[in-house]
Amino acid sequence: MRIMDPNVRKEQILTAAKKLFSQNGYYQTQIADIHREAGVARGTIYQYFKNKDDIFETLLEKLYSDWEKLLLTGDIKSNDYMEVFRFRVKQSFEFFFRDPEYCNLLLRVALGSGQNFDRIIERFNEKLVHLIKANLREAVNIGRVRKDVNLDLATNLLGGALSRMLYYYTVIQKNAGFSIDLDELVDGYVNIVAYGILAKQ
Amino acid sequence: MRIMDPNVRKEQILTAAKKLFSQNGYYQTQIADIHREAGVARGTIYQYFKNKDDIFETLLEKLYSDWEKLLLTGDIKSNDYMEVFRFRVKQSFEFFFRDPEYCNLLLRVALGSGQNFDRIIERFNEKLVHLIKANLREAVNIGRVRKDVNLDLATNLLGGALSRMLYYYTVIQKNAGFSIDLDELVDGYVNIVAYGILAKQ
Amino acid sequence: MRIMDPNVRKEQILTAAKKLFSQNGYYQTQIADIHREAGVARGTIYQYFKNKDDIFETLLEKLYSDWEKLLLTGDIKSNDYMEVFRFRVKQSFEFFFRDPEYCNLLLRVALGSGQNFDRIIERFNEKLVHLIKANLREAVNIGRVRKDVNLDLATNLLGGALSRMLYYYTVIQKNAGFSIDLDELVDGYVNIVAYGILAKQ
């Protein structure tokens, strides 16, 4: 029994929980697993978290606020809409590449864990949608994006494509041991989204 | 309750299960809920299914085979690659519009239900990826699609965009009571994917 | 595993619970004790009762309704107020002599088990108080009881004396193996209450 800085201890538990939730999902991760993985007594967990839900929510809240922070910082000054867009996309890739467990947690586990966490997921969604849609709208206004694109549709298309790529390249491929060139990915994404896949005639 | 045609009875159970799994997720749906919803005794369920997993898997297998059947039938003869692509996309929309519960089941519930069903999910994925990738490859070969697109990347991009749109328009919007013009959706999707979002300069 | 008439099974559980609650109190009786005593699986208990509280409450409700039934039946026709009073007192003694566990449950366990069951205890109290007080009031009106007795005070005095005697003679003495003459007890109680303890001068 070693007394420890409460923040460190809390982090210790969260780290274990993140790993296990990400690996096995919410319902297939037991409190017993977490306390074992964290090297902490079972009861200790309940000094830092109200219950299992609370751990999971804390993880998601942290993910959300980290992401939000990222979006606020490191802004780019450019007049080219595509440049800005490219920057944002790269940021997201970097963010999730650094922490694939987060990626898995958000894009798979939380999504499928039932209505308990719908509210939180919704917050992510809204933020993402808002971000893309607002940018798109502006780009339409300045004539950079075609006037005939349906904003809602485009937003979902871009968002879905991004999510899937994040998931694929950070979770699936990385697990398989592939090394990936970030810039290549981002370029690939932006390119298709911008110009489509068709060859020029 | 009367004795009944085994197939009908099985269907009865599956229908109830689909509704509940889709609504509440795998772990938050109890056998008790299913038998109540199906109007069947608790024990009866175990005469048609080995266990809870089996029900869920059966549902997914059915979804898979229905989808496969769809892909085989109603083929289109056209020399235009985009025409074929458009046809396929519309098929998918139609398929999931007809049965939003399936859409939810596949795109949310199964995805987030842990490793138990990874194998099945993987089958879907492979099929979808193969479908898109094979088509893309051919399109590249015949010069319809740019040679510089990364096939893997494009596949994930197209697939992710499609999944998200399916989920958004069949589950989210439909619940909100919106009526949706299918052709508009498909056109929107194909258009962006083909030509990108940028305005011509 | 023997399937059994649900009412019998429920009674089986209640009987075990009554014994244990009465013996050891609410908090010191575990569900494990009850299912063992009842010769029933742990989970079975939850098919008949929502939770531990529910078992206890059911027991008290049953006690209450049995008692109520008793009070309604077997009425006596007599013009003598003391005769009626005597009859009621004897009824109560008989009731609790027949089931000392009930007596213990009500007069000790429920009373001391915290606010959870206050509402139910209160019901008993109100009924008892009402009963005594209403009778007293009438007896005052017809001039059988002194006009200068404070009704509230007398009610509590009579009730408290009765409770204590019930508890003493049904729980304590009976456990000690004494055999008791009911009529003697009732006479003793009524006599003191009616004429006091003082010798005539």
Add this chain to the structure above:
Amino acid sequence: MRIMDPNVRKEQILTAAKKLFSQNGYYQTQIADIHREAGVARGTIYQYFKNKDDIFETLLEKLYSDWEKLLLTGDIKSNDYMEVFRFRVKQSFEFFFRDPEYCNLLLRVALGSGQNFDRIIERFNEKLVHLIKANLREAVNIGRVRKDVNLDLATNLLGGALSRMLYYYTVIQKNAGFSIDLDELVDGYVNIVAYGILAKQ
């Protein structure tokens, strides 16, 4: 928190415990509640008390010794048995009126807290019974009390009546905000016990 006179600290804890035990009962009062209420660290409690039981027992012992002290002091010299009896009863009322929490603790909480404290409760009982019975016996001997009263029965009757009145007037009525005239209560009690409730014919 500063280091403090051990007796003061102990008192601090006991005061908090008394309030909480009296309010919520033994099992529904947690050590956490007590240390919070006492404004003392959790561990500190265990420097003054062996365990939770010990706190409760200390409280009861204190109650017992306070009561004993009361019985020894302030004696009355009178040849009239009823005068002495009246004095004793008034003493008890005063004692519990001054400290309703004690009254609740003894008459409800301790009574219902299971066998752990039976021994202590028994001591109270014995003392009370002895007191009443001894006095009664003497009163019988000097011809003040009827020879035909059953001593055991009368003792329980008088004790039970007194307990209930104490509880009713110190806990229930006081909480309801009634102000009560002590002498009236005592007179009422003694009067009924002495002369009964019946009107003289």
Add this chain to the structure above:
DNA sequence: AATGAATGAGGGTTCATTCAT
């Protein structure tokens, strides 16, 4: 002496599955 983080045995409850009817 005082603190409060850490502990873990223990208890209530859930729920998939079995099986006597």
Add this chain to the structure above:
DNA sequence: GATGAATGAACCCTCATTCAT
């Protein structure tokens, strides 16, 4: 085949107590 009562492993959470600081 159909039923639903019975089962008990499994899991979350509480809380009295300990002990390093």
